[in-house]
Amino acid sequence: MTSSDTVDRFLQNPYILDLFAGPGGLDVAAHMLDVPSLGIEWDKGACETRYAAGLRTWHADVSAVRRDRFHELPKELNVLAGGPPCQTYSVAGNGAGRKALDKVENLIYALVRDRASDEEIDNQLKELGSDPRTALVLEPLRYAIKALSCPNRDGRPFDVIVLEQVPAVKDLWDVYKNALEMGLPGKDGARFQYKVAKVKTLRTEAYGVPQTRRRAILIARLEKHGTPAVPQPTHHTYNSHKPTQGGPEDEMLVAQALQPELPMGETETPLRPWVPMRDVLKATKQRPKGRQLPFEIVSNYGSGGVSTERGIRTDGQPSFTVTGKVSRNAVRHTNGTLHDEKRMTIPEAGILQTFPPDYPWRGGDQSQQVGNAVPPLFGMHVLAAALALPLPPEEKLRESWPKAGAEDRASLRKEGCGAPDGCGPNCPKPEDQSSPSTSSKASRPRTGASAKRSEK
Incomplete structure (x- = not known):
């Protein structure tokens, strides 16, 4: 459907x-x-x-x-x-x-x-x-x-x-x-x-x-x-206040998936879980060298109205909005140390935008283009x-x-x-x-x- x-x-x-x-x-x-x-x-x-x-x-x-x-x-x-x-x-x-x-x-x-x-x-x-x-x-x-x-x-x-x-x-x-x-x-x-x-x-x-x-x-x-x-x-x-709700680890959705199929004549298709970053990065095999799962992304923008409070998303969540400043988002291990590739790369950002993994980004200000x-x-x-x-x-x-x-x-x-x-x-x-x-x-x-x- x-x-x-x-x-x-x-x-x-x-x-x-x-x-x-x-x-x-x-x-x-x-x-x-x-x-x-x-x-x-x-x-x-x-x-x-x-x-x-x-x-x-x-x-x-x-x-x-x-x-x-x-x-x-x-x-x-x-x-x-x-x-x-x-x-x-x-x-x-x-x-x-x-x-x-x-x-x-x-x-x-x-x-x-x-x-x-x-x-x-x-x-x-x-x-x-x-x-x-x-x-x-x-x-x-x-x-x-x-x-x-x-x-x-x-x-x-x-x-x-x-x-x-x-x-x-x-x-x-x-x-x-x-x-x-x-x-x-x-x-x-x-x-x-x-x-x-x-x-x-x-x-x-x-x-x-x-x-x-x-x-x-x-x-x-x-x-x-x-x-x-x-x-x-x-x-x-996605609900940022309930970060597992509606996702692949939502216990209620997992339980529903184990239920018998819908009866014949039922036309409504159940909604699928939202897609986390790691799923598309795994599927495309386009992580930079040394980029291992799990990881966290630290937003370049403030959170909750406080400019100094940076939002954080794990690879098990959807990305923040990919903006023209996406290359400023820090990528770190869950222990807080930065990855060798410290910033979100253009191919990664493009994949999170759902561009094909080898889309040929060219010219200047590619972060702005992607965002x-x-x-x-x-x-x-x-x-x-x-x-x-x-x-x-x-x-x-x-x-x-x-x-x-x-x-x-x-x-x-x-x-x-x-x-x-x-x-x-x-x-x-x-x-x-x-x-x-x-x-x-x-x-x-x-x-x-x-x-x-x-x-x-």
């Missing part, structure tokens, strides 16, 4: 456009479902990873593509997905987006109800005066509307829209839901209405990810395709629910990843950057992608892998 109540496949040839694509979490999920994808990503390092992984990518500014190159996108794209940068909405961010929520909500309705032009919206965004990243949450909606007026698409809308972000963005996804149900404005007064699942905040460990992480999810389908549902959980959730990505296993559940597809076995994510050879990488780079061996005129300028601590105030804030940060 899958995590979604699937119906007959309604899209014969789904093709995903992934905005703010990062290093490829959602694209890996799509690959596992045999669905092609094209990602747009700002960060050069994340693009290097994507090229090495053989993922089609445009190294570009999402906003610039919408303004100037939308007509160049493949007309067959029919699924729109994305997770706009979240610092201004995140608890960890500066909160500018939360303060501007009412104004952003008004802009969403201006786009949908009042058919405001791009110029009008851009002018109002300038008047907003908040962090420029706040405006990026509008991009998926602006893409969905742009599709209706693009000559290359003959006014054809996206059939499915999938959005994900930190829980703090849930209120905005609710506004999106209302706007999509109201209908997007097409030509000659036409409106294209969507059916939208109830916006929910989902916990990734409830879908087999060996990590506690929460994401606000929106899934929408064109009205003719029927109402979608959010993916149903397959595993128990910002959608966990592929979670992405599989979300896309399967959105597209009414059956889930493949989870073990597929533990198999060797089909990395691109030199010729394929050059071809992908030529498509994504305009040149087989470097960046072209449509790529973001290097100075705009420098570290926020060293870049000028006038630099465009980074998006995608270089800007999104996961919420604990």
Whole structure:
């Protein structure tokens, strides 16, 4: 049984456009479902990873593509997905987006109800005066509307829209839901209405990810395709106050597993225990040399509201949320002494995110890339629910990843950057992608892998 109540496949040839694509979490999920994808990503390092992984990518500014190159996108794209940068909405961010929520909500309705032009919206965004990243949450909606007026698409809308972000963005996804149900404005007064699942905040460990992480999810389908549902959980959730509850050592679950099978006709599948770190690290055999079980991970973040109190998880528990600072998490023996490999490695962090064990991480700031990505296993559940597809076995994510050879990488780079061996005129300028601590105030804030940060 899958995590979604699937119906007959309604899209014969789904093709995903992934905005703010990062290093490829959602694209890996799509690959596992045999669905092609094209990602747009700002960060050069994340693009290097994507090229090495053989993922089609445009190294570009999402906003610039919408303004100037939308007509160049493949007309067959029919699924729109994305997770706009979240610092201004995140608890960890500066909160500018939360303060501007009412104004952003008004802009969403201006786009949908009042058919405001791009110029009008851009002018109002300038008047907003908040962090420029706040405006990026509008991009998926602006893409969905742009599709209706693009000559290359003959006014054809996206059939499915999938959005994900930190829980703090849930209120905005609710506004999106209302706007999509109201209908997007097409030509000659036409409106294209969507059916939208109830916006929910989902916990990734409830879908087999060996990590506690929460994401606000929106899934929408064109009205003719029927109402979608959010993916149903397959595993128990983790309770940090009762760390064995719902896990493989939960005595009640062990007792239930010994009971006779459910009677014929019973359709509900019992939830499986949440997955501890050690299970996936054992299965993938990707522990660094000298990394022996058991071990503990000491979080880089404070615990219980006290910055100096570091949280601790054992290998028999799910990981903390994998963030862009994951390489700062100390790994130690249960007696408190550090392992020879003192920090969480990039391959380990990728595995805890459910990337394939040999996924080819490349480019700069790989910790940030890993931490910002959608966990592929979670992405599989979300896309399967959105597209009414059956889930493949989870073990597929533990198999060797089909990395691109030199010729394929050059071809992908030529498509994504305009040149087989470097960046072209449509790529973001290097100075705009420098570290926020060293870049000028006038630099465009980074998006995608270089800007999104996961919420604990």
